[in-house]
Amino acid sequence: MHRIRTIVAAVAVAAVATTSLTACGGDDDGGSDAKVLKLWHYEGATSAMGVAWDRAIEIFKAEHPGVEVRFERKAFEQIQQNAAMIINSSEGPDVMEYNKGNATSGLLSKQGLLADLTAEAEKRGWADALSPSLQTTARYDDKGVMGSGKWFGVPNYGEYVMVFYNKDLFDKHGVQVPTTLAEMTAAMDTFVGKGVTPIGTAGAEYPAGQLFYQLALSKADRAFVDNYQLYKNPVDFAADPLRYGAETFADWARKGYLAKDAASAKAEDMGTAFIAGKTPMIVSGSWWYGRFKTEIRFDWDSFLFPGNKLHAGSSGNLWVVPESSKAKNLAYDFIDITMRPEIQELIGNNGGVPVKADPSKITDPKDQKLIENFNTVSGQDGLAFYPDWPVPGYYDVLVGGFQSLINQSKSPDQVLADIAKPYADGVAEIKQG
Structure with missing residues (x-):
């Protein structure tokens, strides 16, 4: 059975914090000078993903001057239990971490609550970066069943x-x-x-x-x-x-x-x-x-x-973009940053399993082996x-x-x-x- 129902849920509930990273105004993705990206995830600040995604936020800010990043660290159960209501709300995020699978991301995609990422996956190379078994949890058909159809999420760890x-x-x-x-x-x-x-x-x-x-x-x-x-x-x-x-x-x-x-x-x-x-x-x-x-x-x-x-x-959890987001292009840019070598290497050097990292750039031998074995399994379409x-x-x-x-x-x-x-x-x- 899967760790999301056990270890991660327990860890994530322990830390709920809200951090404002910069200050600006507005919240649309149109032509106004001031823009906002609202970002939620539930990884601990010292976890592999937490460390890497903090760096991704820094890069995003440097590359998007004038954009305010409103980051909130949520508890896993907050998002898991209330996702449909949250992303239908004007208070919801523009991009968030969400659990993969038919009963979670698949259900929201079936309900029309998630943005179709297919064109972005092709244009930005996400489709090329992820093996078929990693793509399985990113794609859902019109019944919300994973494995085929449109892209509704992007994993950047496994x-x-x-x-x-x-x-x-x-x-x-x-x-x-x-x-x-x-x-x-x-x-x-x-x-x-x-x-x-x-x-x-x-x-x-x-x-x-x-x-x-x-x-x-x-x-x-x-x-x-x-x-x-x-x-x-x-x-x-x-x-x-x-x-x-x-x-x-x-x-x-x-x-x-x-x-x-x-x-x-x-x-x-x-x-x-x-x-x-x-x-x-x-x-x-x-x-x-x-x-x-x-x-x-x-x-x-x-x-x-x-x-x-x-x-x-499987893949790790997904970055998803609510259909109601007013900053979709900014959300896509952030997701893309998390797939860059620098961020993937940070995941690997902090004990995580990046989906696209060069093991030679990982300094600890045990970390290298963890990633090499994952690459072996993923490369032979072996994730079941x-x-x-x-x-x-x-x-x-x-x-x-x-x-x-x-x-x-x-x-x-x-x-x-x-x-x-x-x-x-x-x-x-x-x-x-």
Whole structure:
């Protein structure tokens, strides 16, 4: 499942500040001498995106003398819960960060609340800069389904799921970094044989679902992702790759690769256990990276889920421009600045995952690897989004299902049946429009 429902929401709610960056007057995008750009986002000031976007604002001001930038840092939940009302209001922004996906940006695009960015994406090179899987979350059809149609948003950072590992524990127990799923299984057997639970996860929140999805993706192709996420064709939950994912997940639970009490654990429990050096591996996303870099005191690193060509992940959130904006051209200029090498490198050098950065310009070796691995996944069209994305309310369905597999209260067949019906019902409702 996806970090937006967990980590980012919690962080963003903690800091709500309003900053006026310069002073001028007016708020139109026409021929008046005085203009205004109203900009909202919910990234923390010291986060990779917050640092980079502050610099983008400085560049924008230098290149647009006489334009006032009215920046407001909002809480994630403020925008998430009230977006339609906000951008329909005269008090709304001209450009804002917004969550990607059918239930968010897709819904607003379907309602006619977002500006069509297609011409700008072509003219300014955004379409060339973003891989097909990154473009998926930027484009929506007339039903608000991502993956095709017009551009309604632009991402300038990404995120993906990987394996974080404790190098000290690997060295202590003579375990090598696996390059195939078979090698990973052998590594986990070694840990279990020495009384160590090899993988930390969290059944009460998104991590267990991401682990299941990574396992399913090991047997999947792009056609499956298109069917599951974009409803191109019906999905058979009783067949591979979903069957393989569920059966392998259950097998890993039985073999002790996952702790029995993981069913009730939350993502924060998983993360703090890894930070404390108690867990050899966790399967989770790049959003942990900056925190691990700051808080971990042992030797650690990461690797892509071994053998997979497809990985849970996507673009980051989107810059969107409300249709009601009176400063659309200024908004487009700001978005364009965030795609420049200087801003992309700032994201990368502060622990983020830029979509268009030269890894050689990133100074920290771990940061370089984070970006190089993302570029590898993105370059092979390997971003497969998240398992809970397809239909509203699916997150809770999946959480319940994988808790049952961890505590072995249900069989894989039962869990697959439990998660199949809500998916089918949700897709049918979306298709009816």
